[in-house]
Amino acid sequence: MRRSSTTLLFAFFLSLLLLQRPIYASKKSYVVYLGDHIHGARESPSEVEGEEEESYNKRVTESHYDLLSSVLGDNKEAQDAIFYSYTNYINGFAAMLEEDTANAIAKYPGVVSVFPNRGHKLHTTRSWKFMGLERDGAGAVAGDSLWTRARFGEDTIIANLDTGVWPESESFKDEGLGPIPSKWKGICQNDFDKSFSCNRKLIGARYFNKGYAAFVGGLNSTFDTPRDTDGHGTHTLSTAGGSFVPGANVFGYGNGTAKGGSPRARVVAYKVCWPPVNGSECFDADILAAFDAAIHDGVGVISVSLGGNPDSFFDDGLAIGSFHAVRKGITVSCSAGNSGPMPGSVSNTAPWIFTVGASTMDREFPAYAIFGDKKLKGQSLSPTRLAKNKLYPMVSSKDAKAANQSENDAELCFLGSLDPKKVKDKIVVCLRGINARVEKGEAVLEAGGAGMVLANDVTTGNEIIADAHVLPATHITYSDGKVLFSYLQSTQSPHGYITKAITELNTKPAPFMAAFSSQGPNTVNPEILKPDITAPGVSVIAAYTRASSPTGLAFDHRRVSFNSDSGTSMSCPHISGVVGLLKTLYPRWSPAAIKSAIMTSARTRDNKEEPMLNSSFVRATPFSYGSGHVRPNRAMDPGLVYDLTTSDYLNFLCALGYKADQLALFTTGTAPYKCPAKPIRLEDFNYPSITVPNLSGSITVSRTVKNVGPPGTYTVRVRPPKAIQIAVRPKSLKFDSVGEEKKFQVTLKVENRAAASDYVFGVLVWSDGKRYVRSPLVVKVARRKP
Numbered sequence: 037m038r039r040s041s042t043t044l045l046f047a048f049f050l051s052l053l054l055l056q057r058p059i060y061a062s063k064k065s066y067v068v069y070l071g072d073h074i075h076g077a078r079e080s081p082s083e084v085e086g087e088e089e090e091s092y093n094k095r096v097t098e099s100h101y102d103l104l105s106s107v108l109g110d111n112k113e114a115q116d117a118i119f120y121s122y123t124n125y126i127n128g129f130a131a132m133l134e135e136d137t138a139n140a141i142a143k144y145p146g147v148v149s150v151f152p153n154r155g156h157k158l159h160t161t162r163s164w165k166f167m168g169l170e171r172d173g174a175g176a177v178a179g180d181s182l183w184t185r186a187r188f189g190e191d192t193i194i195a196n197l198d199t200g201v202w203p204e205s206e207s208f209k210d211e212g213l214g215p216i217p218s219k220w221k222g223i224c225q226n227d228f229d230k231s232f233s234c235n236r237k238l239i240g241a242r243y244f245n246k247g248y249a250a251f252v253g254g255l256n257s258t259f260d261t262p263r264d265t266d267g268h269g270t271h272t273l274s275t276a277g278g279s280f281v282p283g284a285n286v287f288g289y290g291n292g293t294a295k296g297g298s299p300r301a302r303v304v305a306y307k308v309c310w311p312p313v314n315g316s317e318c319f320d321a322d323i324l325a326a327f328d329a330a331i332h333d334g335v336g337v338i339s340v341s342l343g344g345n346p347d348s349f350f351d352d353g354l355a356i357g358s359f360h361a362v363r364k365g366i367t368v369s370c371s372a373g374n375s376g377p378m379p380g381s382v383s384n385t386a387p388w389i390f391t392v393g394a395s396t397m398d399r400e401f402p403a404y405a406i407f408g409d410k411k412l413k414g415q416s417l418s419p420t421r422l423a424k425n426k427l428y429p430m431v432s433s434k435d436a437k438a439a440n441q442s443e444n445d446a447e448l449c450f451l452g453s454l455d456p457k458k459v460k461d462k463i464v465v466c467l468r469g470i471n472a473r474v475e476k477g478e479a480v481l482e483a484g485g486a487g488m489v490l491a492n493d494v495t496t497g498n499e500i501i502a503d504a505h506v507l508p509a510t511h512i513t514y515s516d517g518k519v520l521f522s523y524l525q526s527t528q529s530p531h532g533y534i535t536k537a538i539t540e541l542n543t544k545p546a547p548f549m550a551a552f553s554s555q556g557p558n559t560v561n562p563e564i565l566k567p568d569i570t571a572p573g574v575s576v577i578a579a580y581t582r583a584s585s586p587t588g589l590a591f592d593h594r595r596v597s598f599n600s601d602s603g604t605s606m607s608c609p610h611i612s613g614v615v616g617l618l619k620t621l622y623p624r625w626s627p628a629a630i631k632s633a634i635m636t637s638a639r640t641r642d643n644k645e646e647p648m649l650n651s652s653f654v655r656a657t658p659f660s661y662g663s664g665h666v667r668p669n670r671a672m673d674p675g676l677v678y679d680l681t682t683s684d685y686l687n688f689l690c691a692l693g694y695k696a697d698q699l700a701l702f703t704t705g706t707a708p709y710k711c712p713a714k715p716i717r718l719e720d721f722n723y724p725s726i727t728v729p730n731l732s733g734s735i736t737v738s739r740t741v742k743n744v745g746p747p748g749t750y751t752v753r754v755r756p757p758k759a760i761q762i763a764v765r766p767k768s769l770k771f772d773s774v775g776e777e778k779k780f781q782v783t784l785k786v787e788n789r790a791a792a793s794d795y796v797f798g799v800l801v802w803s804d805g806k807r808y809v810r811s812p813l814v815v816k817v818a819r820r821k822p
């Protein structure tokens with residue numbers, strides 16, 4: 037059959053259409069952020085002049101279509117482009133847009149910001165980037181008395197933005213729990229996975245994947261589920277609010293009763309993280325949708341163990357979402373990041389966020405590397421053991437490289453980098469770094485090795501982590517590694533052994549800071565010390581998915597109900613759990629008051645009563661631990677708190693230079709917010725720590741403390757930073773009643789410029805003799821002009 041000319045013509049036009057595809061493909065997903073809803077400052081969306089929530093939401097969505105169509109010139113096109121319309125507390129939408137369109141919208145009045153829908157990362161160490169230390173989580177949040185007094189957090193609903201949840205885990209059984217609190221307004225989604233269900237413990241679950249889909253270009257229905265196939269979300273949620281589970285262990289290690297910080301809290305999973313694509317797994321558009329839902333659903337704490345690079349607040353879904361949550365009285369705790377020990381690596385730096393670093397606890401899983409006359413203590417959770425009464429030949433992985441591989445890759449034990457002939461039945465010594473610690477074990481096992489000793493490099497120092505390796509293995513410190521490497525080099529026929537690990541408690545020193553824990557200074561606004569606090573984040577044992585292996589390697593077919601994991605991802609939910617207790621105990625306290633209570637009662641000494649160390653066993657600084665290590669029992673009776681309101685945060689943003697017309701899109705009370713005529717000084721922001729990042733001559737900063745304890749008189753004591761003079765006025769504060777506020781001033785003066793060339797640290801303490809309200813002092817002297 038001959039084709040008619042019309043068909044040819046049609047084919048020609050079709051080819052033109054196809055040629056245009058690259059233009060369509062240039063569309064990317066963006067978030068358009070519009071600030072507040074008119075009811076932003078009120079109790080709930082449904083309170084808006086009696087209007088039904090549903091019709092209000094519809095009206096908001098239509099206003100989003102109108103805004104976009106005024107740029108695109110077509111309402112249908114606008115509707116097709118928008119994949120999220122945020123209608124509850126956050127005002128804005130996410131849409132597929134051309135860059136030009138995005139730029140045009142950004143100029144509209146009524147638009148706070150327009151930013152690309154970027155991916156963030158989970159803050160776990162089980163990734164190819166090497167990180168740090170580990171600790172076991174089961175006994176981490178000690179303190180029966182806060183537990184008892186706060187009834188194990190039973191009035192609190194804890195939300196987790198993560199990879200979802202494994203609902204069948206014992207940590208989420210609902211035995212002994214009463215009816216679901218009436219404040220809960222959320223749902224339990226199980227669209228694809230009909231086997232997914234909630235109960236009176238896991239009261240809700242939702243998934244948000246449209247932002248992820250926009251990035252990867254479409255998803256099939258298997259993604260329509262809040263089920264956790266990764267393990268991260270189950271681990272973090274159970275750390276914050278898991279029930280008591282006796283006999284929890286990883287291959288028999290760390291056996292004990294697993295529990296979250298608020299074991300009787302109700303928990304909710306908001307799944308916003310998906311299998312990583314090009315290193316991105318949790319997208320801004322989904323994070324915002326989850327925050328908007330969580331605020332609506334009635335949660336009291338939001339735990340977020342993920343983040344990106346430090347960024348401007350209005351270009352960051354996490355900073356925006358948490359701002360809206362905090363102004364509704366919800367505390368948001370976030371992981372500081374695992375990019376330490378590099379200075380300035382801390383993320384989630386907004387002052388309304390509770391930013392958590394990671395440190396060790398006093399539990400170890402020692403497995404010894406034995407060779408020559410040495411017995412070096414490493415750590416491991418390997419379930420398998422070497423044959424007894426036998427020494428194994430040992431080889432450095434660098435010396436066992438496969439012919440076509442680089443020495444560098446072999447040294448790090450990359451998959452396929454080792455020569456089976458050189459490692460067969462030997463103990464292979466690998467260097468830490470780049471690829472996952474457990475993957476190095478896989479590389480050795482695949483090449484026929486009998487066991488592995490994993491040695492730290494200089495950056496990771498003494499931070500050794502107990503992993504559930506796929507072969508007999510142990511992880512040793514940098515200095516021990518040097519001893520071992522020199523033995524291998526100087527010995528004709530090196531032989532050795534690795535003992536099976538045991539569980540050891542009350543180890544010292546503990547805590548010390550994990551090398552991976554991201555550090556200050558805060559590069560976004562250096563006047564605010566970040567991180568705020570540290571909590572256990574090394575070798576934490578908590579519930580896990582059964583859809584993946586304990587190492588996360590496809591090669592590994594083992595399944596566990598509890599797993600050990602490390603990262604600030606693991607420390608963050610420890611703080612969320614403690615916050616859950618304080619919220620049950622003090623339902624009216626603001627997020628800032630709860631945060632202040634936890635920060636000012638934190639401890640900076642370890643269990644040897646020495647200053648807390650970093651993983652090189654050198655004294656750590658507030659840039660790694662913030663105010664110190666959480667002390668739950670002290671946090672319940674802080675005496676005084678440094679409180680903050682939404683207006684304070686908005687004043688802070690004004691002072692940072694955010695534009696007044698952007699900030700007018702937020703309401704305080706019932707009126708649009710207005711920047712103060714004279715901006716506040718960032719140093720005066722009422723934070724529970726004091727940072728002066730550029731001190732020249734002297735400065736006087738002010739703070740206000742609120743009494744939340746019995747009447748009493750507090751006097752001040754100061755340990756000044758090196759070469760800085762500190763004067764506090766007044767020196768004592770007398771409180772007659774609860775809720776009373778008192779102001780004080782701190783004058784910081786350069787005493788010796790030469791002696792204070794870098795950041796220096798001190799502490800300021802208010803005490804009534806029983807309570808100690810500690811604030812770190814962090815100062816950097818301005819550089820003299822050249």
Ligand SMILES: *[C@@H]1O[C@H](CO)[C@@H](O)[C@H](O)[C@H]1NC(C)=O
Binds near residue numbers: 251252313314
């Ligand atoms: C991921 O990165 C690769 C290589 O840079 C690129 O070709 C691909 O398009 C990226 N994928 C996505 C979804 O951005």
Ligand SMILES: *[C@@H]1O[C@H](CO)[C@@H](O)[C@H](O)[C@H]1NC(C)=O
Binds near residue numbers: 256258
């Ligand atoms: C859905 O997509 C995932 C990821 O692309 C793929 O592995 C899976 O096989 C797909 N499932 C179905 C039922 O199409």
Ligand SMILES: *[C@@H]1O[C@H](CO)[C@@H](O)[C@H](O)[C@H]1NC(C)=O
Binds near residue numbers: 292
């Ligand atoms: C864990 O402890 C429980 C209670 O003490 C005990 O019954 C159980 O056998 C232990 N399990 C392991 C694997 O040690």
Ligand SMILES: *[C@@H]1O[C@H](CO)[C@@H](O)[C@H](O)[C@H]1NC(C)=O
Binds near residue numbers: 438440
């Ligand atoms: C190295 O050699 C092995 C075995 O001959 C082969 O499987 C592998 O693909 C090679 N790798 C490279 C990078 O050439």
Ligand SMILES: *[C@@H]1O[C@H](CO)[C@@H](O)[C@H](O)[C@H]1NC(C)=O
Binds near residue numbers: 496654
């Ligand atoms: C520990 O602190 C010392 C002194 O500040 C520093 O040189 C070292 O790099 C730090 N180590 C780690 C792992 O943070």
Ligand SMILES: *[C@@H]1O[C@H](CO)[C@@H](O)[C@H](O)[C@H]1NC(C)=O
Binds near residue numbers: 730732819
């Ligand atoms: C620090 O203070 C000095 C002296 O007042 C000033 O010249 C300099 O610009 C300031 N640096 C920053 C980063 O603010």
